[in-house]
Amino acid sequence: MTNIGFTALIRSKGFNKQRLGEAAGLSPTQISNRISGNCPWTWKEVSAVCVALGITYDEFAGCFPAGDVRRSAARPAEEASPDEKAALDAMRQLLTVLKGA
Numbered sequence: 001m002t003n004i005g006f007t008a009l010i011r012s013k014g015f016n017k018q019r020l021g022e023a024a025g026l027s028p029t030q031i032s033n034r035i036s037g038n039c040p041w042t043w044k045e046v047s048a049v050c051v052a053l054g055i056t057y058d059e060f061a062g063c064f065p066a067g068d069v070r071r072s073a074a075r076p077a078e079e080a081s082p083d084e085k086a087a088l089d090a091m092r093q094l095l096t097v098l099k100g101a
Helices: 002-012 018-026 028-036 044-052 057-061 082-100
Strands: none
Touching: 002 057, 018 028, 044 057
């Protein structure tokens, strides 16, 4: 069964399943399987789709509760790329500043 709310959201952002898949690095079949509920989303896919659509995780969760998203296989931090490590360090610094505020 297709998630009508999410399909409407996709269209409201000027996308269809094909274009969303291309923008998010997923095949149209993967997009269809996720929207229909045949396969669970991974957080990596959710992130890519949210970026492509310009929406927040909260907006995504309005259509797909977080409990419906499965955890993807995580790489150990030592395998992260230099850009990923820099991004994580920047996030840690920001969280430290926010925590102290």
